[in-house]
Every structure is written in structure tokens, then in C-alpha cells.
Amino acid sequence: MGASASELEAVIGLEIHVQLATRTKMFCGCELSFGDEPNVHTCPICLAHPGVLPVPNEQAIRYALQIGLALECEIAPWSIFHRKNYFYPDSPKAYQISQYDIPICGAGRLGDVRIHRAHLEEDAAKMVHVGESGRIHGSGASLVDFNRGGTPLVEIVTEPDLRGAAEAAEWARLLRETVRQLGVSDVNMEEGSLRVDANVSVRPAGSEELGTKTELKNMNSFRFLQRGIEAELARQRELVESGGSVTQETLHFDPASGTLTPLRSKEEAHDYRYFPEPDLVPLAPTEEMLREAREALPELPAARISRYEGMGLAGDVALTLATDPETADYFENTVKAADGIEPRVVANWVTGELAAALRQAEVSGGASGSKVSPKSLADLVRLVQEKKISHGSGKTVLAKLVEEGGDPAAIVDREGLAQISGDDGELAAIVEQAMADNPDAVEKIREGNGKAIGAIVGAVMRETKGRADGGEVNRLIRERL
């Protein structure tokens, strides 16, 4: 092709498996667990003994509907389960019950990325591979633990709307936060309750056609997701640039080496011969089921972000708050108490100074669990905004509030932190003294070295113990040059 790397555009779609945090499995009453002894949560249904019948878990259906609504998916008025046939020891039935052409959730959207579909299925069992040198004598063997087998899953498939590795990882974080706030999954990537696969391809920038894609698996953190996609994009770009072409295959990411290895071709031969699951009747969400799912939806991160941006908050501050709903609620209560003060200013205090003060004092539980009430933070912010105290003194008061709570105005009085203003002459006198003490600095400023002013401001701050307003001090110095 001869296209240069810079002209090749990345095209990425994600497939996300979400383990639902139900009490029991998808089709039987075995309890879900993580880290228990092997095979203690099994029964004839999840081990596929002959003659058993699966019955879907209604809570899993409810959770799937919540995910669908949160992702603005069209909910199918009627959907069915299919059998996905394959032979592998992690699937005792030799098929997985999944959904095929009529999934419960159709097209939707999260942020800038379109959702293709979201469907219900069951998880496979866990395989433990024991090599020839392992504890099992003779030929190599694998051990199967069916505790996980049959765990309810929702698989979310995006359209190929992502254009870079970092963008893909960032969007996946938003998705995880969204699902986490729904309360329908633990979304723990290390434990596998959230698993992200990526379909990656490149194409000449501006082209509408999709290139041949590869599927990346086993990236069990957002960092690995980004690194895996980066590595694969680099490989594909190099391949296409040197005139080669991409082969459709599944690649396994190895976190230790950061490399991608093709899975053997036998596992690639996908021919699942889907057919409708005769043991299950159709699923037709009733008005009541939908209403219940809708009522269970909290305000989700994407909605919070746009609402906060509408209030004037910076994008990164809005994101920080949206991914921490408790602190976000605290912020909103503070805004209410700080009647008239810009939400942007309050947000900066909550995510900046207060977060830092809590970290400093090693207080856990966030702003909402601290001794600083929204009312007292609001009062403090007002004292600073009205220049009753300096910003530096504000931080001192905040440290006290974190320690003991209480009324900021009382702390200001007790600690003698009221701001010294220039108008009454006291601050002007201190400034003049500081200038007299630092003639070198004064000379440098006169010569045009603006930075030299710092020495004089520093001297004033030391003298006033931080009670002076920096801007005011600057003004007074410049007036006297």
C-alpha cells in the first residue's frame, strides 16, 4: 500500500464482559463466589447433567435492563436465548447459553461511543493449566473449577468508534464507572468481573472502509488495555506500511512481557452454529420490569459531567466529581450552602484544597465522611472570596476543620488569621519595611526582572504569617517602585 504511518487511522471497538453481582448463577441456584475452594458451588444444572432445565435469574434480567437503560440502548420488546456451540472443557454443556440475533439491549450510546448491543449470557468455568513438569505426573493436564461456570454476564459491544489506545482506555474507565454506580457488578478487572477485549484495525485516514481487525484478549487492567492496543496498532501500521496485510486473528496479551501472541488456530475456527435455546422461553420485558429498572438508575457519570460543565466547572474537575458520587453530592450541598458563590470555585476547593487536607491528615472516607460539613466549607470559601482571610490562611483554617470541625469564623478569630488589608496602612507599612530590607530585589525589579518580586512578597508573608493577600501585596509593592 505504501501508506505512511501518519496517514493510517486507528479503528477500535471494545467488547466488555460484565459479571453481574447477583447472589446466584444465571440459570441455577448455586451461589456466586470468588476465591472459594474449587467446585463447591456446582449442581446438576451448571454441570450439565442430562435432563436438567435452566431457569433464568430475574435479578440478572433486571441488571441487564439497567445496563441497557444506562447506555441508552433500545430495549428489545422481545428477545431470545441461543446456544453457542463449541467444545472446550470450560463449558460442560458443549455450548454456552447466550443471545444471538435478538439481544435484550440493542443500539445505544455512552459519551461519544455508540453501543452496538448488550446481551445476556453465562460465564465459562475456570481452567487451571498444569504442565508436564507440574504436580500431575505423566502427560500434561488441565483442571476445571466450575464455581464460576454459569455466572451471569452482560456482554457490551461497541461500534468501532474509538480512534486511539488512550481514548479507548479512557472510555472503558467511563463505562466501568457507569456500571459501578449502577451497583450491578463489582467491576474488578483483576478478579475478572470486568473483562475488556479490543477489536483493532487500521485504515487510511478519511477512509470509510474498515480494515482487517485483530481481537486482543486478556488485558486485565486499563493500563494493559492501552499498552496492548498501542502495541497492536504499531504492529499493524508497520505491517501495512511495508506493503503487507493484516490477518484476522485473536491475540493474547502477556502482561509480563507486554507482547501479543496469536492463539492457536484451532480455537480460531469459530463456527458456533447458533440456534434458539429450546430449554428457554422468550424474554419480553414488561412495562413494570422496565419501570423498576428505570427507577433504580442513579444519575450516571456522563450525565453528571455534562450538568457540572453546564455549571461552569472545568472538564477534569467535573470528571473527578462524577466518578465519586458521594463527594459530588457533598459538592452540591456545599454549593447550596455557599449561596451566591460560583460552583466552579466551590468545586476547586472540594477537589483541590479539601482533598489535599484530608490526604495530609490521613483521613479516609472522603469529604462526606469528614468533620468538615458542607456548611462550614461554604463559610470558609466565602471568607476567602470576600478577602476576609488570605487563601493561605484559608488552608490553615481548613486543616483545623479537618481535625476538629467547627465554625471557620471562630477559628479565624481564635488563631488571629484575619487578613491584613492595605487600606488601614498596616500592610503598607510592612511592605515598605520589606522593600527597605531588600534593596537588591527592588533594584532588580526596576531593571525589569519581574521574578525578583517574590523575595519581597515572601518577606511580607513571613512578617504577616500568611495573613496578607498575595495580589494586594503585589499591588502595594508596584505602587512603591
Place this chain on the structure above:
Amino acid sequence: MGRTILAGQPVVVLAGPLLESPPVIGRDQVSRVARLAALKLDEDEIERMRTDLGEILDHVEQISELDLAGVEPTSHVVDLMNVLRPDLPRPSSPREKMLDCAPEPFDDSFRVPSTQAEP
């Protein structure tokens, strides 16, 4: 849903030279279905299956003679919806009893031939 039996592959029913000859499907198709079903067929069996499967497909093919415009595909024969169960745990089966069904249990697990081919 007869067509999903050989998903992705158009079914070619080869009529024999004589009208009385049974319908036959290709040897490749039989081998493919056998492989997907993890079945090992010998030469005789493959030949027999070509005829057997051909006849079955031919039989199902009769449906296409009907005018089915506007008829929804049937996915289930019983007229029921939303048969669900509450999310309440029920006791799992004793592990020993479940492992008794396995030919070679090991370490409280089901032992199977190694599936690890990846490096």
C-alpha cells in the same frame, strides 16, 4: 431453523442422475459437520451420512414450497414468556458426589486432557 445446521455454508443438495436416486450432500460438508460435532466418521459412515443428511435436508426443504410470507419464525413451541426464578441461593451439590461423575478427578477438580497449547 434448518439452515442454521450448516451456518454460513449454502447447502447444496446434489440430485442423482436418476429421479429415484436419493439426494446426497457433499463429502466435505459431512466432514465439516462431523468435525464441528467432534465425531470421527470412517469412509462408510461418511458415505451413509451423505445420503441420510441429504434426505433430512430434502425433507425440510419441502417447507420452502409453502408460502410463508409474513409468518414469524418460531423459536419455541410453547406459548410462554418470562419464565424466571428469584435470585435466591439453593444448596449446591456435595463436591464429592459431583466429582464422582468425573473419570479422573484431581485436587477437588475435574481433570481433563491439557488444553494449554499457547506458550
